[in-house]
Amino acid sequence: MTDKKFNQPLGGNEMPRFGGIATMMRLPQVASAAGLDVAFVGVPFDIGTSNRPGARFGPRQIRCESCLIRPYNMATRAAPFDSLQVADIGDIAINTFNLQKSVAIIEAAYDEILAADCKPLTMGGDHTISLPILRALNKQHGPVGIVHVDAHADINDHMFGERIAHGTPFRRAIEEGLIEPKRMVQIGLRATGYAADDFDWPAEQGVRVVTAEECWYKSLAPLMAQVREQLGAGPVYLTFDIDGLDPAFASGTGTPEIGGLSIQQGLEIVRGCRGLDLVGADLVEVAPAYDPSGNTALTAANLLFEMLCVFPGVEYRA
Numbered sequence: 001m002t003d004k005k006f007n008q009p010l011g012g013n014e015m016p017r018f019g020g021i022a023t024m025m026r027l028p029q030v031a032s033a034a035g036l037d038v039a040f041v042g043v044p045f046d047i048g049t050s051n052r053p054g055a056r057f058g059p060r061q062i063r064c065e066s067c068l069i070r071p072y073n074m075a076t077r078a079a080p081f082d083s084l085q086v087a088d089i090g091d092i093a094i095n096t097f098n099l100q101k102s103v104a105i106i107e108a109a110y111d112e113i114l115a116a117d118c119k120p121l122t123m124g125g126d127h128t129i130s131l132p133i134l135r136a137l138n139k140q141h142g143p144v145g146i147v148h149v150d151a152h153a154d155i156n157d158h159m160f161g162e163r164i165a166h167g168t169p170f171r172r173a174i175e176e177g178l179i180e181p182k183r184m185v186q187i188g189l190r191a192t193g194y195a196a197d198d199f200d201w202p203a204e205q206g207v208r209v210v211t212a213e214e215c216w217y218k219s220l221a222p223l224m225a226q227v228r229e230q231l232g233a234g235p236v237y238l239t240f241d242i243d244g245l246d247p248a249f250a251s252g253t254g255t256p257e258i259g260g261l262s263i264q265q266g267l268e269i270v271r272g273c274r275g276l277d278l279v280g281a282d283l284v285e286v287a288p289a290y291d292p293s294g295n296t297a298l299t300a301a302n303l304l305f306e307m308l309c310v311f312p313g314v315e316y317r318a
């Protein structure tokens with residue numbers, strides 16, 4: 001075992017990587033966020049999905065695929081476990097028979113995490129879950145800036161008459177004043193819509209919309225320099241819908257759309273958030289059953305590690 005001050009992921013020389021209990025990154029599982037700087041937390045919720053269900057299995061599969069991730073980031077030199085106390089606090093016990101009650105359960109659970117002065121790093125679950133998380137964050141931080149990666153804008157007014165579903169969270173969040181629209185960017189939007197002006201509503205609110213086509217064939221490092229300038233010094237929430245990536249890389253999701261971002265671009269976006277005042281982040285919409293290779297959850301696990309690497313307080317080795 002280690003004599004380091006902070007929790008360390010269980011190493012491959014202590015227990016084979018395919019062995020042991022599958023916590024996120026083989027970190028300790030603890031009962032609450034008390035004493036943690038960052039908590040990995042699962043929300044096994046998919047009753048807000050409109051097409052293929054299955055994101056309820058996301059947290060478990062992400063934990064499983066995360067067993068290969070080692071503690072140091074060789075590209076950025078981030079050493080998150082040298083300066084932050086991190087653990088896996090398990091899953092939120094949602095009520096899978098009741099969406100409204102589940103949304104309230106999630107908000108209350110995040111109230112508790114935030115009251116412990118801990119930053120949540122969430123494994124979804126469908127994108128509905130970002131709404132109750134933002135409601136909880138609002139009580140601590142006021143309106144936040146948003147980096148939102150997705151094939152979809154998720155700003156529908158309703159879905160089948162329902163105001164809360166996985167295609168509506170950012171409509172509700174903007175209406176409720178949880179987001180500063182001028183400090184929000186959506187990256188990767190594409191595909192077909194119900195109306196030709198589907199992406200106009202966020203732009204009309206002041207949100208910067210960057211379509212997938214604007215990203216094709218490019219490094220996104222220059223875009224992220226602009227995003228850091230746009231979002232400035234205030235609190236920021238990063239929400240990454242795995243369907244922002246192309247289904248060639250992430251087929252295990254409920255509403256896949258062709259022509260999406262590459263894994264390299266996804267990494268550039270997350271790494272480009274370094275320097276922002278991140279108060280939390282999520283990775284949503286991993287539905288493992290549609291990807292027997294496991295690569296979607298493997299990618300999600302790595303992106304979550306990359307998110308941890310850009311949280312405030314992380315040390316970088318020279």
Ligand code: MN
Pocket residue numbers: 127150152154166241285
């Ligand atoms: Mn989404």
Ligand code: MN
Pocket residue numbers: 150151152241243244255285
């Ligand atoms: Mn989506």
